[in-house]
Amino acid sequence: MIDIHTHILPGIDDGAVDEEQAVRMAQAAEQEGISTLIATPHHANGKYSNPGAHIRQDVDTLNHLLEARGVGVKVLAGQEVRLNRELLEDLQAGGTIGLHDTPYLLLELPSSDVPAYAEEMIHELRLLNRIPIIAHPERNAVLAADPDKLARLIEVGALSQLTSHSVNGAFGRKLQKLCLDWCAQGLAQFISSDAHNLENRAFGLKQSYSLIAQECGATMAAYLSDNAHRLLHQEEIKFLAAPQGRRKQWWKIW
Ligand SMILES: [Fe+2]
Numbered sequence: 001m002i003d004i005h006t007h008i009l010p011g012i013d014d015g016a017v018d019e020e021q022a023v024r025m026a027q028a029a030e031q032e033g034i035s036t037l038i039a040t041p042h043h044a045n046g047k048y049s050n051p052g053a054h055i056r057q058d059v060d061t062l063n064h065l066l067e068a069r070g071v072g073v074k075v076l077a078g079q080e081v082r083l084n085r086e087l088l089e090d091l092q093a094g095g096t097i098g099l100h101d102t103p104y105l106l107l108e109l110p111s112s113d114v115p116a117y118a119e120e121m122i123h124e125l126r127l128l129n130r131i132p133i134i135a136h137p138e139r140n141a142v143l144a145a146d147p148d149k150l151a152r153l154i155e156v157g158a159l160s161q162l163t164s165h166s167v168n169g170a171f172g173r174k175l176q177k178l179c180l181d182w183c184a185q186g187l188a189q190f191i192s193s194d195a196h197n198l199e200n201r202a203f204g205l206k207q208s209y210s211l212i213a214q215e216c217g218a219t220m221a222a223y224l225s226d227n228a229h230r231l232l233h234q235e236e237i238k239f240l241a242a243p244q245g246r247r248k249q250w251w252k253i254w
Contacts, residue, residue, distance in 0.1 A: 001205055002036045002228035003029065004099055005106060005135060005161060005192035008075060009058045012050055013042045015196045019065060026066050026073045028198055032206050036232070038078040038099050040106050044090065045082035052097035055079060076100040076232075080135055082108045083118060091130070098130065102234045107132040107158070114142045114149060119156050126157035131237075136163045136194060137187075138179055139171075148245030150187050159237055161190040164208040165201065183216045183224070186241035190231075191224050 007015020008025050016022040029037055039059055042048040059077040066073060078099040081087065090096040091105075098105050105125065109118065125132050134153060137143045137160050143150045154160060162179050169176040182188045191212070193203040213221035223240045230237055 001032070001034045001209070001225065002038075002232060003034050003192050003195070003203065003205055004038045004078070004133075004190055004228050004231060005040050005080065005163075006037045006195045007039075007041060007080075008037055008195065009039045009041050009055065009062060012054070012058065013048045015041065017197075019062075021197065022062055023065065023069055023071060024198055025195060025202075026062075026071045026075070029195075029203055030071055030073045032203050034073065034203060034205060036074050036076060038076045040078040040080040040099070042108070043079045043081045043096065044084050044087070045108065050079065051095040052077070052079065053094065055097065078106060080106045080108050083110070083115060083121060085117070087121060088124060088128070091128070099133075100232055102231060103130050104159075104231050104234075105130050105132050106135050106161070108135045109137070109140050109143075111139060112141050114140065114153075118153065122153060122156045122158045131157070131159060133159045133161050133190060135161055136166065138162055138166050138175055138182065144175070144178060146245065147182065147185065147187060150182075151185075151243045151245040154187065154243040159189040160187055161192055162188045163194045164191055164204040165194070167191060167208040167211060168204050170204070180212070180215050183212060183220055184241065185245070186239055186243035187245070188224065189227050189237050189239075192228075 010016045010022040041050040043050045056077045166175045167179045209221045
């Protein structure tokens with residue numbers, strides 16, 4: 001399995017506190033059957049600033065440490081960038097980076113609203129051949145209350161990544177149901193852990209895929225898992241179901 005959203009890099013955001021914790025997280029990932037982790041430290045969220053060059057350096061250091069400790073997990077550089085008005089300039093300057101330097105960009109929205117310029121930013125990113133993946137939209141109050149708004153962001157050109165803990169029910173039954181509904185409604189293209197630690201925010205990816213296979217079918221689980229592979233190889237992400245919120249809408253698959 002490939003996990004496209006993790007906070008495993010030690011000491012640079014609210015994820016792994018130190019190298020020992022990062023090694024333990026990687027060991028847990030390996031035990032679960034995860035072979036590749038994309039490290040996605042927070043960036044430009046008002047609290048943490050982690051430019052691409054620093055992340056790549058920290059990823060190299062961690063990979064050397066994991067190799068020395070015999071952990072069979074490969075860490076790749078990525079970033080979880082908060083939607084901000086300087087995003088395009090920062091991207092140009094190299095501060096903001098894609099997942100494993102692919103065109104796919106992990107984009108975090110504020111938790112309580114969707115800024116009015118979000119659609120325009122997604123459109124601008126697509127014009128630059130960048131593909132934003134909205135991190136855990138199910139945890140955004142506006143999108144959770146109105147999936148039509150998420151369908152609209154996907155229609156404009158974004159993709160969507162659900163968090164394994166939301167799928168697994170750790171964040172409540174209501175959110176779990178929402179996630180399973182969204183899978184069926186074409187409102188999810190990826191599942192990832194957003195792992196921060198081993199205490200209350202670990203991986204749970206295997207459990208998520210099993211649950212989705214059980215509730216939404218094996219084809220859906222395989223689709224979500226395959227998309228993580230496709231991302232790493234810079235392949236196009238197709239839609240298994242036409243994205244739709246509550247209302248039915250025309251949808252063009254590009
Ligand atoms: Fe995250």
